[in-house]
Amino acid sequence: MTMSQRRTRPTHRGRRFDLRATAVFFGLLATALIAVGFAVRALAPVVQRRPVWVVVLLCVVVATLLAHGRRRRRLSAARIARRAGEALEQATTTALDALDAPAPAPVPVPVPARTYDDGVPAPEETYDYDVLDPDEFEAAIADLCVRDGCARVEVVGGAGDLGADVTALTPDGRRLVVQCKRYGDDNKVGSQDLQRFGGTCFTVHEADVALVVTTSDFTAPAVEYAEQCGIVCVNRDALLAWSGGRTPKPWAAGAYEA
Numbered sequence: 001m002t003m004s005q006r007r008t009r010p011t012h013r014g015r016r017f018d019l020r021a022t023a024v025f026f027g028l029l030a031t032a033l034i035a036v037g038f039a040v041r042a043l044a045p046v047v048q049r050r051p052v053w054v055v056v057l058l059c060v061v062v063a064t065l066l067a068h069g070r071r072r073r074r075l076s077a078a079r080i081a082r083r084a085g086e087a088l089e090q091a092t093t094t095a096l097d098a099l100d101a102p103a104p105a106p107v108p109v110p111v112p113a114r115t116y117d118d119g120v121p122a123p124e125e126t127y128d129y130d131v132l133d134p135d136e137f138e139a140a141i142a143d144l145c146v147r148d149g150c151a152r153v154e155v156v157g158g159a160g161d162l163g164a165d166v167t168a169l170t171p172d173g174r175r176l177v178v179q180c181k182r183y184g185d186d187n188k189v190g191s192q193d194l195q196r197f198g199g200t201c202f203t204v205h206e207a208d209v210a211l212v213v214t215t216s217d218f219t220a221p222a223v224e225y226a227e228q229c230g231i232v233c234v235n236r237d238a239l240l241a242w243s244g245g246r247t248p249k250p251w252a253a254g255a256y257e258a
Contacts (some may be wrong), residue, residue, distance in 0.1 A: 014169070170249075214235060
């Protein structure tokens, strides 16, 4: 007796894991992500400068994707055209709104700090001279010269300066030599200070205008010597008036009476 053999259905084995294919897939995915990153980075300046173009481009891309999706679902050509027209109309409206928007306020540009000709930064123009040390006082006087139009302003005070703390050229081209005396109220500039300065300001420094500026005052003999030598004395009150712009510049003819 012959028995019929039962036909068995072949079993489908699952797809085997392919390490090489998986590695290639992730490599391509990483490459695509890097390319997208570079594209976004390159388009960032364009987005900042031309946001309207970006909006229009995005709308066109969205319309294209919608058309492609609808085509895959076998939508009619008329419907696709209508959708694209609606997207384009919306993009146009958005672009017009962006053009009507007010322009952004200009970003204020900071004004660079002033410097002397020797590269030293010029300090601010308002000072409390009582809290300045001698070096800061010299820098403050140099800044007043810069403010009032002097050229080639240099702070040269220090060891071996032979009495010259600040040198400059006045607006009319004369050589200005300044000695700065940061003294207290009870310490006046005496005649010996003026004599030492008078011995170098004209012969050594070749000054056309010699100036002694102090936060204190001058003794009577010092004033008398200054009158004889043609040195301009600027005491505390005259300095505050000069700093506040309430008096002629000390190198102007007859600006101060010694």
